[in-house]
Amino acid sequence: MLGVLVTFAQTDKFDRATLVKIAGELRGPFEGMVGLRFKSFMLDEDGVQARNFYVWDDEEKGRSFFTEELVDKVAGIYGVPPKIEYLDIVGFVDNSGA
Template sequence: MIITITAFKLPQPIAAEEARRIYLSTAPTYQGVPGLLRKHYVLSEDGVTAGGVYLWNSRAEAEALYTEAWHAFVADKYGVEPTVIFFDSPVTVDNMAQQIVADEL
C-alpha cells in the first residue's frame, strides 16, 4: 500500500468550520477513485496548513490522481499549489475493522 500526504500553506488561515464546509464540497470527487482506500482531510491547529492523508492500494493508482488537472483544481480551490509526498505503507493497523493489513510480498 501507499500513503500520500498532500499539504499547502493557505494564503489566509481558515477556521475549522470553514475547512469542514470546503472539504465536504470536494469529498464526493474522491468517492469511487480507483485504488483510493481512504482519505483524511487535515487542517493544522492554527488554520494555516491544509491537506490530506490518503491510503492507496498502489503507487500507480495514486499517481493517476495527482495530474496537472488535480493540481490546478487544488490551486483554484485554495489559492496555492499543493505538495505531494509518497510513502510505502507495508503494514496498516485498522482498529475500526479490528484487523492488521499487510502488503503481499
C-alpha cells in the same frame, strides 16, 4: 500501499468552516473510488496548513491521480499550490471494522 500527503501552507490561518465546507463538497467523488482505501481532510493545530492524506491500495492509481490539471484545480480551491509527498506504507493498522 502508497500514502500521499498533500499540504497547503499559507501565512494566514485557514478558515476552519471553509475547510469543512470544502471537505463536504469534495468527498463524493472519492467515495467508492477504485484503488483508494481512504482519504482525510485535515487542518493543523496552528491553522496555517491544510493537509489531505490518501492511502492507495494501488500505487500506480495513486501516483497517476495527481495530474497537473488536478494540482491546478486544488490550488484554486485552497488558494495556494500544494506540496505533494509520496510515502511507502510499510505497515498499516485499520480499526474501523472493530
